Structures are given as C-alpha cells and as structure tokens.
Amino acid sequence: MKLDDMNYFVKTVNAKSINKAAKILFMTQPALSRKISAIEQELGFPLLERSQQGIVLTKIGQKVYDDCVKILELYTACNRQWQDMFLQEKKQTTIVRIVALPMICNTVMNQIFCEVSQKYPQIQLLLFEAQLPDILQKTLEAPHTICFSHYNDQTQKEIDTFANEHDMQLKPLFDDEYKFFASFDNPLSGQKGLSIIDLKNYPLATYSINTENATNAQFAAAGLLDVFNIHSKNNIFLSNRYTIMELTASNQSIMITGDIITRHETHRKNVQIIPLVVTDFHLPMTYYIMYANKTTIEETIIADMLCHYYCSLQNI
Secondary structure, eight states: OOHHHHHHHHHHHHHTSHHHHHHHTTOOHHHHHHHHHHHHHHHTSOOEEEETTEEEEOHHHHHHHHHHHHHHHHHHHHHHHHHHHHHHHOOSOEEEEEEEOHHHHTTTHHHHHHHHHHHOTTEEEEEEEOOTTTHHHHHTSSSSEEEEEEEOTTTHHHHHHHHHHTTEEEEEEEEEEEEEEEETTSTTTTOSSBOGGGGTTSOEEEEOSSSSSOOHHHHHHHTOHHHHHHTTTTEEEESOHHHHHHHHHTTSOEEEEESGGGTTSHHHHTTSEEEOOBTTOOEEEEEEEEEESSOOHHHHHHHHHHHHHHHGGGGO
C-alpha cells in the first residue's frame, strides 16, 4: 500500500463519503471508488461497508485506518525534519510570494509570518493582495508564488482547470460561507427569518482595494453581484477591514464577509458584531492554496504551514 493510497483511504474515511472525498481530492467519484476497490483487492479484504447512508469501516478497516494515520503523520514529521536540516545548511535567502484575498491578508496571516521569521530566517515571505477577478493572473506573474483564495460551486471547475493547465497543485483547506453581520445593538440582530430585502435600507460595508471604482466583476466572481445590486445605493467600499468592523460595531452599517475566517477577530470575540439569520441567502465557499507541482523545499514548507494552520480553523 503506497503513501498516496493511504492518503486516498484516510481522506475517504474522514469525509465519511466517497463522493465528498472525491471533491476534496479533485477526482471523480467513480475514479476514487476504483482506487479504494484496488486497495482492497491488493490487501485481500474489504476495508469499507458501503450503503446509501455513506461508508462504514469494517473491523479490520478500522485497524488499517488507524495505522495509515500513524504512518502518514510519521512521514510528514520526518519530511519536515529533513527539510529543516537542509535549510539549516543552506545560507542563501529564498523569496516565496503569497498572493491572497484581502480578507486573508487582514486576518491571521501575520501569525504565519512571525513563525516563518523565527523558524526559517532563510525564507523571505512577500504578501500581495488581489481581488478575485485578478488573483489567478497575479499568481503567474512571478515564480515561487502560492495563491491563497476561495472558490464556490460555480467557480470550482474554473480553478481546477487553471491548476491543470499551469501544472499546479490545488489543496482545499476549509469550508466557509458568506454571512451578513450587524452590531449586537442593531434591531436586526436576534431576529429570525430575515430576507435580503429586509437589509436593503441599511448601509452595506465591504472591502475593495479600489474604493472609488469597485467593479461588478469583483462581486460577480464571489457570487455576490445580486446582493450588491440590491444595496447599490447604500454600498460603502473601504480598503481596511478593521474600519469595516468598527463601522459595523458602532451600528453605522452592516457587513458581509466569511464566517469562519473572521471568528478570531476581536469584534466577534467580544460579541460587538454577530451574524444575521438571513433565510434566502446561502453562499458556501472553500478556501484553497495553489502552487506549482515543480516546487522548491521553501515553497513546500510554507504551503504545509498554511495547510496546518488554516485547516484547524474548521474546528474553531
């Protein structure tokens, strides 16, 4: 059983569904089913029991799963030690670029920078902001670039195609969704059964690099064009996320942003702003990183750090 096979098996069990695991692994459901069947055939016994409700581990499948998790964790730990040893002997500085959405740049990315500067002084990180319509092109502008963005159901195929065309690997990190937020003191807070129309008279604050000429393309790429058309007379475009949250906390606007990506923010921890329950609005998204298949050790280290840190946000 190869390491890749172990990874397929573990991710399938963790997803509790072959169909869900196939999406995470960017495979078709039949292809992953054949892969799991081939692993079972190689081992000589079934690992999973399949039903309409999903998959369940067999008794021996549970043992194989536990051992695969240990082996993959050991390999990851050893690989990191080998990389660290190599970098300690290497004196040349390597630049790694990260092109990310503004909400990412303005959240917990600073913790990654601090950790890198302490553990890997040979790696110099450069962070660039880009909006959704431009982020893929920005990724191609220089080598050693990691793209950090998100896709939804409508844009996933485009991102997958882009990665294949440019020989890049795509790693999903965590699922999130856009939500409306308001001050704890806002009359809308705590109400149930709100609709988007109920919000139209409230100024809607959001992020845009170009605050004077925010384009429809920016919001269409995020799946938010209809929302911003409803609020077209009351939209407030700002280039600082803290200012947006301050405006919302002081009950001067409502805002729309990712839920999980902002849970660590002070305004949310202190319950100064809370999510609204809007029944006719649901826009899930998946954050991902993307970087070249032919990569350097430095890029791999940064990509692994991003994966480790941001995947943990799902459990906050």
